[in-house]
Amino acid sequence: MTIERIMSSMFKADPVFKASPESIGSLIEAIHNGAIALPDFQRSFVWDPKRTVELLKSIISRYPAGTLLTWEQSSNVKFGSRPFEGAPVAEQDTERLVLDGQQRLTALYQALTGTGDYHFFMRVWPFIDRASGSLLSLEDVDLDIALMAYDLTGRMRFDPLNEDWQIANGVFPISTYDRLRPWFKKLARSVETDSVAADHLEEVLNQFRDTYLQPLESYSFPVVDLPAKTSLVAVCNIFETLNKSGKVLGPFELLTAKFYPTGVHLRDLWDTACQQYPLIVDFGVDPYNVLQAISLRSRGSAQRFDVLNRLNASGVREHWDATVAAFADVLDMLKRECGVISAQWLPYSMVVVPMAAVYPEVAQLRPQYRAPARERLRQYYWCTVFTENFDQGANSQAGADYKLLREWVIGSSQDAPEAVSEFNVTDYDLLNARANKKALFRGFVTLLIQSGAKDFLTAQAITNLDQKGFILDGARFFPKVWLDTSSNNPDGHSSDLILNRLMIDKSLRRAIKDRPFGEYVAAQEEFDRRKYSDVLSSHLVDDGEGSGLERSDYNLFLQERLTLLVEQIEEVTGQSLIYESEG
Structure with missing residues (x-):
């Protein structure tokens, strides 16, 4: 094919969107008669009058005031919409929804029509x-x-x-x-x-x-108008590209509008769920994750394309209540039995999705069957964390895991999800893992908490402390300044290794500063040595005579702690690690 024919075919293709100027007068008229409206997921008008005044000054000065993003509506598929604040209820079908520009258009509509609490004047x-x-x-x-x-x-x-x-x-x-x-x-x-x-x-x-x-x-805004045939996935991507600094338009918001005419009011359902299950709020669950779990249950996929295009209102009706309750139950299990005391320490929010998709069936099991099912869920969770299986392609991984997880947990299948069946963690991986590997570090911290880690100041289990007053923070047993001296670190290990991390209250971290933890403790007369040793043991640290901590031997300390950590990981995962480190 010649370059001329290629160029010709490119320019004959249908445009992804069209951009054209539209005057304020025509936009105000379209808002007033309902031809332009807002999708019902958009937030309310929040501008203060000063911002409206600044916009009016820009208009009068003929300065650029940004672009607008609208989306044509077809007669076949209608999304839930509402009029602009101050505008009358529409007397005609909505032709376009405003995706970006609501605040500016509402401000201009109210200022130029004299609606709203504030009226604007000119000298x-x-x-x-x-x-x-x-x-x-x-x-x-x-x-x-x-x-x-x-x-x-x-x-x-x-x-x-x-x-x-x-x-x-x-x-x-x-x-x-x-x-x-x-x-x-x-x-x-x-x-x-x-x-x-x-x-x-x-x-x-x-x-x-x-x-x-x-x-x-007469002032005209450049308006990017998406055609009605634009897919929901494309609408998400385009909106996110054009609106980096504004309110994110996600799949949940789009599906809120899509399902609204069917009587499925997602926003109301979500508000009710948050009231019924405070854990959902405490852990900052994204409502889209709930829809992903519902999509797994009804469609077998958590991919955005499938959630947007194949999940339907009937699927939401059928599975919403059970799935929301499952999220709360799974989070409760992770908090009580896996050391995930707050959202800050949840290694992957996405790992809850397949677990919640399976849990409604677990909840219906008889008690004698429910306990082993929950044990397998916990095993799946720990294996997923330490294999770091959700670091890449989390949506695809959730779909693949769900298919196996459901039958493995509540059925008779022996085919476990990939993280369990192909568990390939090595002690070398753990020895060299740094704290910037967030999911692995959080898994390490929650494993300590689940294993009974205690607070150094009170000697109480961290799980028994008031989490609002106790701020868990990461310090180093051997600080970077100390390790930078070659005589203290002849093997050149990084100071930022997970194994060098100590989870303590933030106030204690400030007191330690840049001293090795052992030196700080030795200078504290009020420390009960027996309790101190007990607390260290709860953090998987050996402080006995000749230990790496006692001798300030960083390499020995790492090897000792690695041994204790491997034992704990093997216990919670039910798997054996691969030994590669040189010791």
């Missing part, structure tokens, strides 16, 4: 040179004193809607920008007693309208 005199009776150029206009906003719901010393007050102060409501001729006539004759001078001032006022108020109707 004419900052635009006119009273001495020469001529219109000032924009560079000479102080827009900061020319525009103002009044809250008409509050108590005021004057009524800004009173025409006599307006004439006396040369102030008019911006909402009357398109019908000011009679007002200008009254203003000119109230200021100038001579008819010729009054006529001249009236002409200058009309010039002011044509120069500075005309943009309030």
Whole structure:
């Protein structure tokens, strides 16, 4: 194929979207009659009046004020929508939904139609040179004193809607920008007693309208308009690309709009779920993860394309309640039985998805069968954490795991999920793992907590402490400054190894500073040595005579702790590690 034919075929292809300018006047009219509306997942109008004033100043100055993103609606598929705040209920079918630009368009609609709690006003005199009776150029206009906003719901010393007050102060409501001729006539004759001078001032006022108020109707925004056939996946990607700094439009928001006309109100369902299950709030569960779990149960996939395009309202109706309850049950199990005391220490939020998708069947088992099923779920969790199976392709991994996990946990299948059946963790991996491997580090911390790690100050189990007052923080047994001296670290091990990490209260970390932990403790007379040894043991540390900690031997310390850690991992995973380290 020649380059000419390739180029020709490229330019004949249907565009992904079209971009064109649209005037404020046409946009306001479309908002008013309902041709343009908001998807019901969009947040409410939140701008304060100062931001609206700044936008009006940009419009009057003809400065760029950003682009808008809209999405055409087809007659076959309708998304839940609502009118802009202050606009009447639509009398016609919505033609387009605004995905990006709600705040700007709402601000302009309310300012130019006189709706909302705040009304916006403009002084004419900052635009006119009273001495020469001529219109000032924009560079000479102080827009900061020319525009103002009044809250008409509050108590005021004057009524800004009173025409006599307006004439006396040369102030008019911006909402009357398109019908000011009679007002200008009254203003000119109230200021100038001579008819010729009054006529001249009236002409200058009309010039002011044509120069500075005309943009309030003719100013055009570049509008990116997505065609109706644009897929939900593409809408997500496009919105995220164009709206990096704004509110993220995710699959949950899109499905909220998609299912709304069917009577499935996802936002209401989610609010109810958060009220019923506080753990969901405490762990910051993303409602989209719930939909992914439902998609696993109904469609066998957690991929975004499948959730957006194949999950239907009936599937949500059927599985929502059980799946939401399952999320709470799984999180409770992880918190009570796996050391995940808070969202901060959950290695992968995605690992909860396949577990929650399976759990409704676990909950229905008889007690004698439920206990071993929960044990397998815990085994799956620990194996997943230490194999780091969700570091890449978490959605695909969740789908693959669910198919095996369900039958392995509640059925008779011996085919375990990949993390269990292909467990290939080596002691060398653990020895050299650094704390920046977040999931593995969190797994290490929660394993310590699950194994009974105690607080160094109170000698109480961390799980028994008030988590609001106790701030778990990571310190180093052997700090970097100390290890940077070659004599203290002849083998050159990094100071940031997971095995060098000590989980203590934040206040204690500040007290230790850059000293080796053993040296700090030795200087503390109030430390009970027997309790201290017991607490260290709970953190998988040997402090006996000749130990690496006691001798300040970093390499020996790492090997000793590695041995204890491997024992714990093998216990919770039910698997044997591969031994590769040189010892």
